[in-house]
Amino acid sequence: MFDAVVIGTGPAGLMAAEELARAGRKVLVCEAKSSPARKFLMAGKSGLNITKDEEFSTFLEEFDADWLRPMLSEFGPREVVIWARALGQEVFTGSTGRVFPRSMKASPLLRAWLRRLESMGVELRTRWRWTGFEGDALRFDTPEGAQVLQPRVTVLALGGASWARLGSDAAWVPVLAEKGVQITPFKPANMGFAVEWSPHMAKHFGQAIKGAALIVGDRRERGEFVISARGIEGGGVYTVSRDLREGAALRLDLMADVAAEEVAARLARMRTGESLVNRLRKLGLSPAAVALVLEFGRSLDPAQAVKSLPVRLAGPRPIDEAISTAGGVARAAVTDDLELRAVPNVFVCGEMLDWEAPTGGYLLTACWSTGRWAGRAAAQLT
Numbered sequence: 502m503f504d505a506v507v508i509g510t511g512p513a514g515l516m517a518a519e520e521l522a523r524a525g526r527k528v529l530v531c532e533a534k535s536s537p538a539r540k541f542l543m544a545g546k547s548g549l550n551i552t553k554d555e556e557f558s559t560f561l562e563e564f565d566a567d568w569l570r571p572m573l574s575e576f577g578p579r580e581v582v583i584w585a586r587a588l589g590q591e592v593f594t595g596s597t598g599r600v601f602p603r604s605m606k607a608s609p610l611l612r613a614w615l616r617r618l619e620s621m622g623v624e625l626r627t628r629w630r631w632t633g634f635e636g637d638a639l640r641f642d643t644p645e646g647a648q649v650l651q652p653r654v655t656v657l658a659l660g661g662a663s664w665a666r667l668g669s670d671a672a673w674v675p676v677l678a679e680k681g682v683q684i685t686p687f688k689p690a691n692m693g694f695a696v697e698w699s700p701h702m703a704k705h706f707g708q709a710i711k712g713a714a715l716i717v718g719d720r721r722e723r724g725e726f727v728i729s730a731r732g733i734e735g736g737g738v739y740t741v742s743r744d745l746r747e748g749a750a751l752r753l754d755l756m757a758d759v760a761a762e763e764v765a766a767r768l769a770r771m772r773t774g775e776s777l778v779n780r781l782r783k784l785g786l787s788p789a790a791v792a793l794v795l796e797f798g799r800s801l802d803p804a805q806a807v808k809s810l811p812v813r814l815a816g817p818r819p820i821d822e823a824i825s826t827a828g829g830v831a832r833a834a835v836t837d838d839l840e841l842r843a844v845p846n847v848f849v850c851g852e853m854l855d856w857e858a859p860t861g862g863y864l865l866t867a868c869w870s871t872g873r874w875a876g877r878a879a880a881q882l883t
Contacts, residue, residue, distance in 0.1 A: 508657050552866045692734075708789035711725050
C-alpha cells in the first residue's frame with residue numbers, strides 16, 4: 502500500500518514526490534497522460550530556463566504573491582542550481598542572468614530525475630486520470646478500469662489552465678469547488694496579444710522585432726517580440742503582459758539605444774520630400790519595424806513614431822495559448838503548509854496555486870519550491 506499519492510508529474514509534483522520519498526514514505530505518482538512532465542518538456546524545447554541569477558530581493562519582486570516568500574527563501578535560485586548539478590546537469594548563466602542546463606534541454610534533466618526517483622522507491626502510473634473523491638478516497642480512471650486509493654496524504658500538482666493538450670486543463674476546478682475550496686478565476690499570463698492587422702502586414706508575419714523597448718505606463722522593458730498573424734508575442738511582450746491584460750496601453754521605442762534627440766536630428770538632416778519609408782530605413786529600422794510605424798504611426802511626427810509608437814491591441818490571446826496562468830487555489834483556501842483547509846490531508850502546489858510571475862526562470866523555480874514545501878509538510882503527516 503502507498504501512504505502518499507502525488508497527482509501530476511510536472512516540476513511541482515515530482516519535487517513533492519522526491520521530498521515524500523526522502524522522508525521514507527511509500528509514494529505513488531499518478532499521471533493522466535501517457536508520459537510524464539509534458540509541459541515541462543515543451544517549455545524546454547527552445548532552451549530550458551530553470552531560474553534567474555540575480556539578487557534575491559530583486560527575484561522576489563517579480564512575484565505577485567508575498568506568501569510564497571518562505572518557500573522561495575528555502576528553495577530559490579541558488580538551491581535550484583545545486584539541485585540540478587546533483588542530478589548531473591551542469592548549468593550556465595546567460596548574459597541576462599537566466600540560468601540554463603548546458604544541454605539546453607529539459608529531457609536529460611527529466612530522465613536523470615526520474616531515475617533518481619525510481620531508485621528512491623517512487624512508483625509512477627501513467628494514464629491514471631484522477632476523477633475526484635469517493636468519500637475520503639481518490640478515484641481514478643485507468644487502463645485497468647476504475648481504481649480507488651485511500652492514502653494517508655495526497656499532493657495535488659495538476660497545473661493551471663493553459664496548454665490543455667499537455668495536461669494543464671483545469672479539469673480539477675469543479676472537483677475542488679464542490680468540496681468548498683475557494684478558487685480564484687483563471688486568467689492568461691505570459692501571453693501574446695491580438696492585433697487586427699492591415700493586409701500589408703502579412704508579409705512580416707514571423708519577423709522578430711529586436712533592439713526595441715516596450716513602454717507601459719512608467720515601465721520600460723527591453724525585449725524581443727514577434728509579429729504573427731494573431732498579433733504580437735514573445736519574451737518582450739510577456740514581461741509586460743500582466744499590465745496589458747489589466748488594460749494598460751502599450752508604446753514601442755523602436756530604437757531603444759538611441760536618444761530621442763538624436764533620432765530627431767538624424768531625420769532633420771535627411772533630404773526634404775524623401776518618403777517616410779526611405780527615411781525610416783536610413784535610420785536603420787528593419788522592414789518589419791518600418792511596417793509597424795506605417796501601421797500605427799502614419800499621423801505622428803516620424804521621430805515620435807519611432808520613439809513612442811502606440812500599438813492598438815485587441816486583448817489577450819486565448820488562455821490555452823498562454824505560457825502560464827494567474828488564478829487558481831486561493832491563498833485563503835490553504836494553510837501555511839499548503840494543505841487545503843476544506844480537505845484535510847490534501848496539499849496543493851505549483852501552478853494550481855493563485856500566483857503569477859513572468860517567464861525567465863521564475864515560473865519553474867516557484868513550482869519546484871512550492872512542490873518541495875508541500876511534499877515536506879505532507880511527509881510530516883504520514
